Amino acid sequence: MLSLQRLVAELDAWMSPASFQDYAPNGVQIEGREQIQRLALGVTASATVIEQALAWHADALLVHHGYFWKNEPPTLTGMKGRRIKRFCQADVSLLAYHLPLDCHPEFGNNVALMGHLGWDRYEAVDSQGLIWVATLPVPLTPTALAEHIEARLLRAPTVITAESIGPISRIALCTGGAQDYLSRAAAIGVDAYLSGEISERTTHEARELGVTYFAAGHHATERYGVQALGQRIRDHLGIEVAFFDEDNPA
Numbered sequence: 001m002l003s004l005q006r007l008v009a010e011l012d013a014w015m016s017p018a019s020f021q022d023y024a025p026n027g028v029q030i031e032g033r034e035q036i037q038r039l040a041l042g043v044t045a046s047a048t049v050i051e052q053a054l055a056w057h058a059d060a061l062l063v064h065h066g067y068f069w070k071n072e073p074p075t076l077t078g079m080k081g082r083r084i085k086r087f088c089q090a091d092v093s094l095l096a097y098h099l100p101l102d103c104h105p106e107f108g109n110n111v112a113l114m115g116h117l118g119w120d121r122y123e124a125v126d127s128q129g130l131i132w133v134a135t136l137p138v139p140l141t142p143t144a145l146a147e148h149i150e151a152r153l154l155r156a157p158t159v160i161t162a163e164s165i166g167p168i169s170r171i172a173l174c175t176g177g178a179q180d181y182l183s184r185a186a187a188i189g190v191d192a193y194l195s196g197e198i199s200e201r202t203t204h205e206a207r208e209l210g211v212t213y214f215a216a217g218h219h220a221t222e223r224y225g226v227q228a229l230g231q232r233i234r235d236h237l238g239i240e241v242a243f244f245d246e247d248n249p250a
């Protein structure tokens, strides 16, 4: 057993959410019961993940994508109202960590994804850890790298191949919806850039900037940070954790 207050104090100490300018509140978003024995984990606090967590008798759910995003309507109606009502009815808390969970140098989405892809030579490009550059263990053609990504993430990436010389050796990476960092990746001087989503404009940018782009899925690239964090919570705080997922091709 662990108090919610202690859990949040530990998470805040590990991730320093106050040092990020984020699009949603980090930490407790919905406050439920005081004591935590079972902590459910998920990428997104969707209705399916909520029901999976409640069926497991979770005391709290910790996700990467919570609620109360900037510019969304503040009213608790419709889909949003139904989701939040389930937490309140069950007296279960919702905790969310967005950018602090993307950027963490040990268990963040970026480093957890690189670890999952078998890459261990990498460094952050910026001080926060938003964009990273990895050197592949062996240089790969775009096709071979796409096959590797598909084998590890169980989802085929969309690949925009730039006309470049030779195979990919250095690749920049930022999980989620970070396709618009492509020009920053190009400025770093990498062979390729990997993120989750792709926009129409991304295709032209990749071709014209000469950087091969891999859209490996927003959800698919952000499944590993919260699981790595869960492992750390289990090891350091001794509560039960379980990861729940809802298939999402986007």
Ligand SMILES: [Zn+2]
Residues within 6 Å of the ligand: 064, 065, 175, 176, 177, 218, 222
């Ligand atoms: Zn995301």
